[in-house]
Amino acid sequence: xxxxxxxxxxxxxxxxxxxxxxxxxxxxxxxxxxxxxxxxxxxxxxxxxxxxxxxxxxxxxxxxxxxxxxxxxxxxxxxxxxxxxxxxxxxxxxxxxxxxxxxxxxxxxxxxxxxxxxxxxxxxxxxxxxxxxxxxxxxxxxxxxxxxxxxxxxxxxxxxxxxxxxxxxxxxxxxxxxxxxxxxxxxxxxxxxxxxxxxxxxxxxxxxxxxxxxxxxxxxxxxxxx
Amino acid sequence: xxxxxxxxxxxxxxxxxxxxxxxxxxxxxxxxxxxxxxxxxxxxxxxxxxxxxxxxxxxxxxxxxxxxxxxxxxxxxxxxxxxxxxxxxxxxxxxxxxxxxxxxxxxxxxxxxxxxxxxxxxxxxxxxxxxxxxxxxxxxxxxxxxxxxxxxxxxxxxxxxxxxxxxxxxxxxxxxxxxxxxxxxxxxxxxxxxxxxxxxxxxxxxxx
Numbered sequence: 001x002x003x004x005x006x007x008x009x010x011x012x013x014x015x016x017x018x019x020x021x022x023x024x025x026x027x028x029x030x031x032x033x034x035x036x037x038x039x040x041x042x043x044x045x046x047x048x049x050x051x052x053x054x055x056x057x058x059x060x061x062x063x064x065x066x067x068x069x070x071x072x073x074x075x076x077x078x079x080x081x082x083x084x085x086x087x088x089x090x091x092x093x094x095x096x097x098x099x100x101x102x103x104x105x106x107x108x109x110x111x112x113x114x115x116x117x118x119x120x121x122x123x124x125x126x127x128x129x130x131x132x133x134x135x136x137x138x139x140x141x142x143x144x145x146x147x148x149x150x151x152x153x154x155x156x157x158x159x160x161x162x163x164x165x166x167x168x169x170x171x172x173x174x175x176x177x178x179x180x181x182x183x184x185x186x187x188x189x190x191x192x193x194x195x196x197x198x199x200x201x202x203x204x205x206x207x208x209x210x211x212x213x214x215x216x217x218x219x220x221x222x223x224x225x226x
Numbered sequence: 227x228x229x230x231x232x233x234x235x236x237x238x239x240x241x242x243x244x245x246x247x248x249x250x251x252x253x254x255x256x257x258x259x260x261x262x263x264x265x266x267x268x269x270x271x272x273x274x275x276x277x278x279x280x281x282x283x284x285x286x287x288x289x290x291x292x293x294x295x296x297x298x299x300x301x302x303x304x305x306x307x308x309x310x311x312x313x314x315x316x317x318x319x320x321x322x323x324x325x326x327x328x329x330x331x332x333x334x335x336x337x338x339x340x341x342x343x344x345x346x347x348x349x350x351x352x353x354x355x356x357x358x359x360x361x362x363x364x365x366x367x368x369x370x371x372x373x374x375x376x377x378x379x380x381x382x383x384x385x386x387x388x389x390x391x392x393x394x395x396x397x398x399x400x401x402x403x404x405x406x407x408x409x410x411x412x413x414x415x416x417x418x419x420x421x422x423x424x425x426x427x428x429x430x431x432x433x434x
Contacts, residue, residue: 002305008332015320015328022319083315084329090279091332092304226282 008093009101016105026074030067030110031117037063038121049126056125057186060135061142061179063121064114068143069171071110072150073164075102076221080158089225095218103151103214111143127190134189134199141202142182148213149174155220177205231256232412233278233381238287240273247273248284253430257380260403260413262421265432271416272312274432275385278414279309291381305333308379312386314370318359322350322369325358330376344376345369348398363390371402382406382413 003011020027041059042052079085079102088098118139119132127135153170157163185198231254240248247270255261263271276282278289280296280303289296296303316325326341345351348368353361358369367390374382387399400423403413407425421427 003332003334011328011331018324019317019319082317083311083313084317086279086281086311087309087315087329088332089281090304090307090309091329092301093332094301 002092005093005097008091009097012088012098012101013105013108016102017109020105020109026071027109027113030071031113033070034063034067034114034117035121037066038125042125053126053128053190056122056127057135057183057190059125060118060121060127060139060186061183064118064139064143065146065172065175065179068111068114068146069150069168071106072147072154072167072171075106075151075154076158077154077163080224085158085221086225089221095221096214099151099155099217099221100214103147103217106151107144107147111147112140114143115139127186130192131186131189134195135186138182138185138195138199138202141199141206142178145178145202145206145209146171146175148209148217151217152213152220155217155224158221159224178202181205232292233414234290235274235278236288236290238274238277238284238289240270240277240282240284242273248277248432250287251430251432252287253428255381255412255414255428257410257412258407259426259428260407260415260421260423261428261430263414263416263430263432264418269432271432272385275383275414275416279307279383280304306379307381307383308333308374308377309383310370310374310385310387312389314358314366316358316361316366316369319357321355321357322361322372323354325369326373326376329373333377333379336376341372341376344372347375347402348372349394364392364395367391368395368398371399375402380411382411382415384413385416386418387415388417388419 038059045051076085079088089095115136118135122132122135150171153167156170157167160166181198181201185195185202188195188198233255235251235253238248238251251274253261263274265271273282277284280300291303291306320328322345323338323341326344330336330341342351342354345354348371350365350368350372353365358366361369371387374384388396391399403415404423404425406413415421
């Protein structure tokens with residue numbers, strides 16, 4: 001009658017998804033932020049499409065990172081506030097499984113949503129359609145990596161009153177490589193050169209955080225639960 | 227292994243900053259026995275409960291379940307316990323039944339009828355499909371008690387289970403505790419009030 005780790009993992013993913021869809025404002029907030037920030041740039045700069053196209057990858061990536069960061073604060077905080085995190089921690093499944101499930105669910109409802117609206121933003125910023133595939137793949141890898149990095153930061157800061165400020169300070173420096181390789185890959189795709197190298201590096205970072213961050217985040221949560 | 231002392235707390239010391247909250251607390255609970263922890267505010271009742279759950283590691287001392295350390299056999303121990311903290315730990319956006327389904331579902335496979343049965347037992351069957359945020363404090367407490375029942379765990383760890391409950395609710399809690407203990411279960415109950423229970427009750431009074 002006991003419940004296996006995989007079963008528990010998917011049960012938590014389903015729980016998180018259901019909770020997210022019951023609170024649509026939490027889902028929409030990062031998306032709206034992403035759309036607004038990226039439309040502010042063309043408004044604030046000159047309307048030359050060539051200039052816009054040059055800065056588009058950077059704008060797109062900075063906006064994506066910041067809006068993904070906005071949503072990270074919710075990752076463990078509401079569960080910690082209402083006591084359900086303790087129930088999860090005592091469920092008989094390791095915190096690693098719980099953290100992994102919650103982070104994956106978080107990415108599915110925030111990161112993946114960003115990736116899906118990015119073609120609209122890309123079009124607005126003048127990114128050619130040929131570069132969309134690279135842009136989508138790089139953003140998918142980048143936001144997933146950021147969710148894992150964010151899980152460590154969120155685990156460390158749930159106990160703090162102004163935790164979200166500290167969370168940005170912890171996560172943003174770690175996200176620098178993502179920005180460099182992600183914007184780099186998109187930039188190369190826009191200019192029509194081979195972006196494979198940067199994408200491979202992003203994929204490597206993604207695998208690295210997917211495999212190690214759940215353990216680090218679980219350790220962080222264990223400390224804050226005490 | 228002595229079955230009369232399934233859960234043993236030995237010489238537990240906990241500091242909170244400079245405060246020495248638990249000063250060498252030792253106690254045990256056997257099958258078919260209830261431990262009532264009482265004492266004034268701030269004497270470490272909840273801290274002791276959190277040490278027993280394993281959420282809080284004591285600086286010194288140990289907790290063992292069936293003769294084995296709860297730290298080393300964490301998964302087995304957690305599968306055997308049902309914990310109800312002072313706050314009911316329900317998600318406001320999920321219905322009472324969904325709350326039960328997602329937290330009981332991590333411990334054991336259960337059918338929706340079983341969960342509804344548990345809610346019926348605690349008198350909140352009518353609230354099963356309402357979001358937990360619209361329930362009153364007493365109803366939420368009852369839902370959290372239904373979760374404890376539905377987990378079908380031998381060891382109950384309850385923090386102030388009588389809080390927010392009316393007279394009928396208090397009787398319900400006493401009835402649940404008696405039935406659980408009579409069936410050979412163990413319970414650790416933190417409560418300010420006297421427990422008038424017709425079962426085997428051991429008392430632990432914490433002082434500052």
